[in-house]
Amino acid sequence: MSEILFIFDDNNYKGQSGEPMAAALLRSGLLTITNSTYHGRPRGVVGLGVEEPNALVQLVSGTQESMRPATVIELAEGLNARSLTGIGALPELPDAARYDKTNRYVDVLVIGAGIAGLKAAAEALKAGHEVLLTDDQPGPGGHLRHLGEALPSVLQDVLTHKNLTYVPRCTATGLYDQNYIVAVERRSDHLGDAAPANRARIRVWHIRAGKVVLAPGAFQRPLIFANNDRAGIMLSHAASTYVALYGVTFFKRAFVVTVDNQGYRDALRLHQAGVQVESIYDVRQDAQGASVDAAKAAGIPIHLHTTVLDTVANAEGALQSIILQDLNTDEIIEAAADLLAVSGGWTPIVDLATHIGIKPKWSAEHAAFLVNHNTDQLQTAGMLAGDFGGDDDPAIFFGPALDDEQAHNAYIDLQRDATLHELRRAVGAGLHSIEHIKRYTTIGTAHDQGKTSGMLTIGALCQLNATAQDGNSVLSPAEVGTLSFRPPYVPVPFAALAGRERGPLSDPIRITPIHQWHVEAGAVFEDVGQWKRPWYFPKPEESMEDAVRRECVAAREGVAVMDASTLGKIDIQGPDAGVFLDRIYTNMFSTLPVGQCRYGLMCKADGIAFDDGVTTRLGKNHYLMTTTTGGAAGVLAWLEEWLQTEWPELKVYCTSVTEHVSTIALVGPKSRQLLQELVKDIDLSKEEFPFMHSRMATIDGTTVRIARISFSGELAFEINVDWSHALATWERLWALGRPYDLAAYGTETMHVLRAEKGYVIMGQDTDGTQTPHDLNMSWIVSKKKEFIGKRSLQLPYLQQAGRPQLVGLLPELGNEVLPEGAYITALDVKPDGQGKTSHTGFVTSSYYSPTLGRSFALALIANGLNRMGELVAVPIGKKLLQATICDAVFIDKENLRRD
Amino acid sequence: MLYIPCPHCGLRNETEFHYGAEAGVAYPDPNALTDSDWAKYLHIRANPKGWLAERWVHFAGCGRWFNLWRNTVTHEIGPAYLPFTEQPKSPANGQEGLKA
Numbered sequence: 001m002s003e004i005l006f007i008f009d010d011n012n013y014k015g016q017s018g019e020p021m022a023a024a025l026l027r028s029g030l031l032t033i034t035n036s037t038y039h040g041r042p043r044g045v046v047g048l049g050v051e052e053p054n055a056l057v058q059l060v061s062g063t064q065e066s067m068r069p070a071t072v073i074e075l076a077e078g079l080n081a082r083s084l085t086g087i088g089a090l091p092e093l094p095d096a097a098r099y100d101k102t103n104r105y106v107d108v109l110v111i112g113a114g115i116a117g118l119k120a121a122a123e124a125l126k127a128g129h130e131v132l133l134t135d136d137q138p139g140p141g142g143h144l145r146h147l148g149e150a151l152p153s154v155l156q157d158v159l160t161h162k163n164l165t166y167v168p169r170c171t172a173t174g175l176y177d178q179n180y181i182v183a184v185e186r187r188s189d190h191l192g193d194a195a196p197a198n199r200a201r202i203r204v205w206h207i208r209a210g211k212v213v214l215a216p217g218a219f220q221r222p223l224i225f226a227n228n229d230r231a232g233i234m235l236s237h238a239a240s241t242y243v244a245l246y247g248v249t250f251f252k253r254a255f256v257v258t259v260d261n262q263g264y265r266d267a268l269r270l271h272q273a274g275v276q277v278e279s280i281y282d283v284r285q286d287a288q289g290a291s292v293d294a295a296k297a298a299g300i301p302i303h304l305h306t307t308v309l310d311t312v313a314n315a316e317g318a319l320q321s322i323i324l325q326d327l328n329t330d331e332i333i334e335a336a337a338d339l340l341a342v343s344g345g346w347t348p349i350v351d352l353a354t355h356i357g358i359k360p361k362w363s364a365e366h367a368a369f370l371v372n373h374n375t376d377q378l379q380t381a382g383m384l385a386g387d388f389g390g391d392d393d394p395a396i397f398f399g400p401a402l403d404d405e406q407a408h409n410a411y412i413d414l415q416r417d418a419t420l421h422e423l424r425r426a427v428g429a430g431l432h433s434i435e436h437i438k439r440y441t442t443i444g445t446a447h448d449q450g451k452t453s454g455m456l457t458i459g460a461l462c463q464l465n466a467t468a469q470d471g472n473s474v475l476s477p478a479e480v481g482t483l484s485f486r487p488p489y490v491p492v493p494f495a496a497l498a499g500r501e502r503g504p505l506s507d508p509i510r511i512t513p514i515h516q517w518h519v520e521a522g523a524v525f526e527d528v529g530q531w532k533r534p535w536y537f538p539k540p541e542e543s544m545e546d547a548v549r550r551e552c553v554a555a556r557e558g559v560a561v562m563d564a565s566t567l568g569k570i571d572i573q574g575p576d577a578g579v580f581l582d583r584i585y586t587n588m589f590s591t592l593p594v595g596q597c598r599y600g601l602m603c604k605a606d607g608i609a610f611d612d613g614v615t616t617r618l619g620k621n622h623y624l625m626t627t628t629t630g631g632a633a634g635v636l637a638w639l640e641e642w643l644q645t646e647w648p649e650l651k652v653y654c655t656s657v658t659e660h661v662s663t664i665a666l667v668g669p670k671s672r673q674l675l676q677e678l679v680k681d682i683d684l685s686k687e688e689f690p691f692m693h694s695r696m697a698t699i700d701g702t703t704v705r706i707a708r709i710s711f712s713g714e715l716a717f718e719i720n721v722d723w724s725h726a727l728a729t730w731e732r733l734w735a736l737g738r739p740y741d742l743a744a745y746g747t748e749t750m751h752v753l754r755a756e757k758g759y760v761i762m763g764q765d766t767d768g769t770q771t772p773h774d775l776n777m778s779w780i781v782s783k784k785k786e787f788i789g790k791r792s793l794q795l796p797y798l799q800q801a802g803r804p805q806l807v808g809l810l811p812e813l814g815n816e817v818l819p820e821g822a823y824i825t826a827l828d829v830k831p832d833g834q835g836k837t838s839h840t841g842f843v844t845s846s847y848y849s850p851t852l853g854r855s856f857a858l859a860l861i862a863n864g865l866n867r868m869g870e871l872v873a874v875p876i877g878k879k880l881l882q883a884t885i886c887d888a889v890f891i892d893k894e895n896l897r898r899d
Numbered sequence: 900m901l902y903i904p905c906p907h908c909g910l911r912n913e914t915e916f917h918y919g920a921e922a923g924v925a926y927p928d929p930n931a932l933t934d935s936d937w938a939k940y941l942h943i944r945a946n947p948k949g950w951l952a953e954r955w956v957h958f959a960g961c962g963r964w965f966n967l968w969r970n971t972v973t974h975e976i977g978p979a980y981l982p983f984t985e986q987p988k989s990p991a992n993g994q995e996g997l998k999a
């Protein structure tokens with residue numbers, strides 16, 4: 001340890017490196033650290049660790065992490081922090097620190113390096129196991145550290161055993177099924193400015209353990225009395241540790257109020273450190289044990305069957321005097337004091353055990369909820385299992401009887417400023433369940449998640465619920481029940497959970513082999529799943545609207561090219577491939593001649609259409625299926641599910657080839673002429689190469705597959721080329737296309753072109769409730785064969801009138817593009833009693849069409865196919881637009897252009 | 900997080916799997932069922948409090964479907980078995996439902 005300087009609230013303080021910040025602040029006499037969030041009351045340090053409800057600070061140095069308890073911040077050179085009034089602030093700048101993750105598989109994980117944990121580790125080592133030992137403190141020993149005592153040497157040896165990994169500053173934050181544990185290790189904050197730049201600040205451990213030993217120890221609990229929140233009122237174990245171990249000399253006159261012998265031990269420590277301990281006030285009628293004898297021997301006055309009722313503050317709001325009550329005579333005594341050390345019993349840390357659904361059991365002997373568990377997978381040890389050591393004989397007592405006025409200032413949850421008064425109000429309102437009361441009063445919902453307030457609430461409810469239910473008798477905590485804790489046990493920064501998966505690494509980015517060309521051409525991209533797809537290709541000074549119009553005109557009047565490589569592609573082979581596809585698609589594929597393509601639609605078993613695409617028969621036993629860009633993985637999983645779990649007799653093999661084959665769509669009346677310049681070995685004329693046919697060809701010595709497929713209604717060719725040759729093919733086309741004014745187009749133009757033809761996009765023009773019939777695609781539903789979903793299409797509710805159906809929509813004003821998602825109502829509909837109008841459908845796709853010279857839309861409208869020509873209303877804000885229902889095919893209904 | 904024994908890959912974290920509800924519900928002859936029975940096949944699966952044989956797929960691993968006994972209350976994992984093989988006995992051992 002060495003002396004260092006640190007800054008708190010812009011003032012310089014001295015401290016020892018490595019000691020808790022709270023200790024240094026107390027030693028310098030800073031009793032009031034903050035004002036409470038809601039009541040603005042002066043508050044000081046209460047505890048020793050993560051249970052601290054008051055002394056939360058925001059780091060100014062480093063990562064500016066918010067809401068760190070000053071009781072767990074280790075002093076280091078360069079530390080700068082400021083006080084917080086309950087609510088933290090997010091830093092303005094991104095967290096530049098490094099965060100890591102690690103995965104461990106161990107025989108035995110011991111959580112807690114106190115004596116119980118170390119003993120459990122020793123046993124596991126003796127049995128030959130590999131042991132991981134985690135502890136949230138900077139060093140081993142648990143409460144021995146607070147007492148300043150060294151570890152017994154036999155336990156020292158455990159720490160250096162070759163089969164043991166000991167990780168300090170590592171807090172287990174969650175225990176999950178099958179012994180999966182998440183732990184958060186803080187690795188650099190305690191080093192301050194001296195921390196190596198490359199060290200991860202926090203490492204999140206993902207641990208799977210054969211056996212978990214829970215030895216987390218316990219928190220000391222406070223008591224409920226009036227004005228129990230003043231600076232100068234501390235947990236006795238914390239007060240005696242700050243004084244005896246960290247040399248806090250601020251306190252001159254102390255009182256100890258206790259329900260157990262821990263108060264005596266702490267009184268003795270304070271006394272031995274030079275604090276004037278005026279008296280121990282013990283709620284018990286009788287107190288016995290070595291610690292009681294020692295306190296007596298030291299001359300500390302002891303008052304039995306007495307407790308603290310109220311306190312009085314000085315001008316600064318800190319403790320000035322305490323009001324004590326003799327429980328025999330009800331006599332009231334007031335005494336001056338600057339420290340009130342409270343020992344309300346121990347609360348073992350049951351949090352992790354409750355994460356996996358274990359219910360703690362009340363032990364009257366311990367005045368505590370315990371978890372006694374001992375299986376091959378999970379064992380509890382130490383205080384959690386009831387091993388309190390010492391000579392404790394605690395009373396079950398949570399505070400004296402208080403009147404209404406006192407209850408207003410008797411705090412249960414210091415962070416939430418929630419008092420006994422609010423608890424009484426909750427019970428008065430008829431709430432009994434502690435889980436309901438927690439939500440009603442907010443007790444236990446703050447940063448500390450009820451570490452000190454949970455047990456006090458249960459204690460208070462023992463009286464309140466009894467009164468509410470049957471008069472006088474007091475309930476046992478066992479009858480009130482415990483709170484269930486949820487992970488994380490302590491707050492964890494999101495940055496730590498994200499680790500290195502931030503920014504560009506937060507999700508994989510998929511790009512096509514032509515991507516770099518798009519970038520250089522100035523494309524604006526959109527995300528389609530993980531894919532980056534060109535959205536449109538603006539020329540300098542061109543708006544999106546201008547670019548899309550130009551691209552559309554090129555495709556309809558000249559020639560345009562699109563990178564369609566993201567199209568999902570599944571290679572399907574095997575002697576039963578045709579039979580299989582007949583079952584998967586609503587239409588027939590086993591009869592498709594080799595070398596031809598067919599559009600197919602697939603439904604789930606419930607008759608709802610979910611994906612579509614063109615499938616080509618490449619050989620007798622060989623098909624290539626295409627899917628929507630976003631649906632590729634889901635369709636492959638769907639095919640596999642049927643093959644593996646229903647039809648294992650079918651000899652069919654499915655392989656994703658999305659990233660093996662790149663697809664370039666060449667579209668427009670001049671596409672044939674342009675492509676024929678590049679392709680010399682086959683005749684592209686409509687007679688030799690009809691629509692929906694597929695041909696192998698050669699481009700610059702590379703074998704490609706060309707298909708006459710059109711997603712625009714125009715004459716079009718899809719060039720399927722090996723992923724690694726795609727860029728070269730694209731560049732050749734581009735160079736040859738110059739005399740044709742070849743335009744590159746993106747997804748926006750693709751959408752306009754396909755919508756003009758009424759081609760549906762699954763997921764955009766559907767909402768997961770449309771049958772093929774609803775999409776006006778009855779023509780694709782085979783009556784001759786079975787397919788998945790066919791039986792459902794006969795169900796009455798999928799046939800009933802009034803279902804939303806896909807139709808076209810022409811806005812009254814041709815320059816008005818309706819917003820996608822806009823609600824559609826009947827024209828004459830009147831608002832109901834709530835001022836609402838019932839809708840009759842919604843807009844699914846909406847664009848401006850340069851070809852039509854006006855706006856148009858697709859929409860799902862109730863019974864829409866039977867409402868052609870009907871005028872409907874589209875309310876947009878205060879405006880009421882009108883539109884006419886029409887056929888979804890806006891251009892070339894006769895399909896003349898595609899040849 | 901569950902630790903699931905894939906029959907092909909061994910113990911893996913739950914995040915590598917997708918859930919497929921009750922195991923052993925064969926695809927029926929659709930035309931042999933009434934509307935109501937067909938709707939039951941589509942939408943109704945057993946969801947007991949206690950041990951249940953379930954379908955799982957190791958989508959982020961071998962991609963294979965298999966079946967697995969799992970306790971829906973305690974999250975205990977029982978034996979895994981391949982589709983179209985004999986179902987191992989329920990780990991409940993006659994104590995079905997009592998665990999809750």
Ligand SMILES: [Zn+2]
Pocket residue numbers: 905906907908909957960961962963
């Ligand atoms: Zn597997």
